Amino acid sequence: MKDLAKDFPILAQKVYGKRLVYLDNAATTQKPNSVIDTISDYYRTDNSNIHRGVHYLSEVSSERYEEARKKVSEFIGARNPSEVTFTSGTTGSINQVARSLGPSLRGNEVLVTGVEHHSNIVPWQLAGAKVKAIPMDEDCNMLIDSIEITNRTKLIAIAHVSNVLGCVNEIKEITEIAKDHDIPVLVDAAQSIQHLPLDVKDIGCDFLAFSGHKMYASTGVGVLYTSDRFSDITPAIGGGGMIDKVNLDKTTYLDPPLRFEAGTPDIAGAISISAAIDHMQKIGMDKIKKHEHDIYSYSREKLLEMDNVTVYGNTNEMCGAVSFNLDKIHHYDTGLILDKMGVAVRTGHHCAQPLMRSLGIEGTVRASFALYNTKEDVDMLIEGIKKVEMMYK
Numbered sequence: 337m338k339d340l341a342k343d344f345p346i347l348a349q350k351v352y353g354k355r356l357v358y359l360d361n362a363a364t365t366q367k368p369n370s371v372i373d374t375i376s377d378y379y380r381t382d383n384s385n386i387h388r389g390v391h392y393l394s395e396v397s398s399e400r401y402e403e404a405r406k407k408v409s410e411f412i413g414a415r416n417p418s419e420v421t422f423t424s425g426t427t428g429s430i431n432q433v434a435r436s437l438g439p440s441l442r443g444n445e446v447l448v449t450g451v452e453h454h455s456n457i458v459p460w461q462l463a464g465a466k467v468k469a470i471p472m473d474e475d476c477n478m479l480i481d482s483i484e485i486t487n488r489t490k491l492i493a494i495a496h497v498s499n500v501l502g503c504v505n506e507i508k509e510i511t512e513i514a515k516d517h518d519i520p521v522l523v524d525a526a527q528s529i530q531h532l533p534l535d536v537k538d539i540g541c542d543f544l545a546f547s548g549h550k551m552y553a554s555t556g557v558g559v560l561y562t563s564d565r566f567s568d569i570t571p572a573i574g575g576g577g578m579i580d581k582v583n584l585d586k587t588t589y590l591d592p593p594l595r596f597e598a599g600t601p602d603i604a605g606a607i608s609i610s611a612a613i614d615h616m617q618k619i620g621m622d623k624i625k626k627h628e629h630d631i632y633s634y635s636r637e638k639l640l641e642m643d644n645v646t647v648y649g650n651t652n653e654m655c656g657a658v659s660f661n662l663d664k665i666h667h668y669d670t671g672l673i674l675d676k677m678g679v680a681v682r683t684g685h686h687c688a689q690p691l692m693r694s695l696g697i698e699g700t701v702r703a704s705f706a707l708y709n710t711k712e713d714v715d716m717l718i719e720g721i722k723k724v725e726m727m728y729k
């Protein structure tokens with residue numbers, strides 16, 4: 337693989353006089369020149385509000401925005417671009433579904449996995465549902481045979497990939513079970529969209545959520561895929577751009593996607609997602625998957641070789657993030673020392689407190705990868721960890 341980092345200007349800088357080794361990609365990825373240029377060019381030449389204008393720039397902006405929707409729809413294998421809504425991010429997307437489905441969830445149950453991000457727990461609680469986790473073993477494999485579906489289970493909402501452990505959940509098995517019970521499935525793809533080729537038809541989910549900023553695009557923008565099957569659900573957010581007719585006593589709504597896009601969206605952000613998809617597709621999703629798999633396996637192997645390091649989670653397929661702790665050294669201290677060596681990792685509970693409780697820990701050090709990482713980056717991490725251990729001897 338050629339040097340993929342050279343397209344990402346931020347990675348050329350030094351921190352504390354050291355080469356920046358950026359391993360905090362599960363929090364957010366860096367942006368390639370093509371995405372940065374797309375955003376600034378948009379504001380330089382095309383900026384205008386969409387859909388409501390009759391003038392030239394508004395038409396150009398609207399066209400670019402709708403092209404972005406089409407690109408996303410093809411990227412995730414949707415049947416129709418109208419199934420793609422731009423939102424503020426994964427959190428925004430999941431909250432939108434929670435509000436739309438709210439009445440059916442209230443007093444009922446939402447089934448999640450044991451590795452969920454708080455974004456896939458709290459919105460269901462706010463909607464008045466009880467959140468129950470699918471049991472998992474000590475390596476964090478879902479125990480699919482132990483799934484308990486009752487007549488109160490109204491939704492299954494599962495992470496495709498854990499943002500903490502990198503374990504890839506068997507979502508297709510879940511959608512098949514859900515189909516048998518006619519229960520909708522939401523997939524949180526925040527940590528898979530940038531790592532794995534993905535097809536919503538193949539997965540068989542009804543909703544899929546992800547964020548632009550974790551896939552090389554802007555912050556503040558994301559996607560919610562809503563299957564045609566749910567095209568008539570009540571919009572979660574009301575306002576301009578989503579209505580058919582407004583009367584003081586009653587309003588009717590447009591069909592999707594506009595139905596779910598009240599107000600002015602993040603137009604440049606949506607277009608940045610399109611540019612990010614172009615960037616990934618130029619390399620090829622299969623190549624990205626293979627390259628990252630090599631880096632990922634190498635990192636686990638190196639970490640597992642270390643005597644006083646505990647690595648968490650061990651499932652059949654893993655990608656993206658690896659979490660660990662050093663014996664008797666607080667994760668926060670490890671992260672701080674690694675930072676001074678130019679190695680950027682994240683520490684803490686990673687917005688997954690129920691998972692931390694299951695593992696019996698307060699937090700981890702998490703290294704997470706993107707297409708531009710290399711084995712040398714992993715070597716720097718391992719060297720850094722050895723130095724941390726030396727300091728505590």
Ligand code: PMP
Pocket residue numbers: 362363424425426427428453455456495497498499524526527547687
């Ligand atoms: N779900 C998962 C699995 C995540 O990793 C994250 C971000 N860490 C989110 C949801 C929330 O994403 P955002 O903050 O971009 O809305």
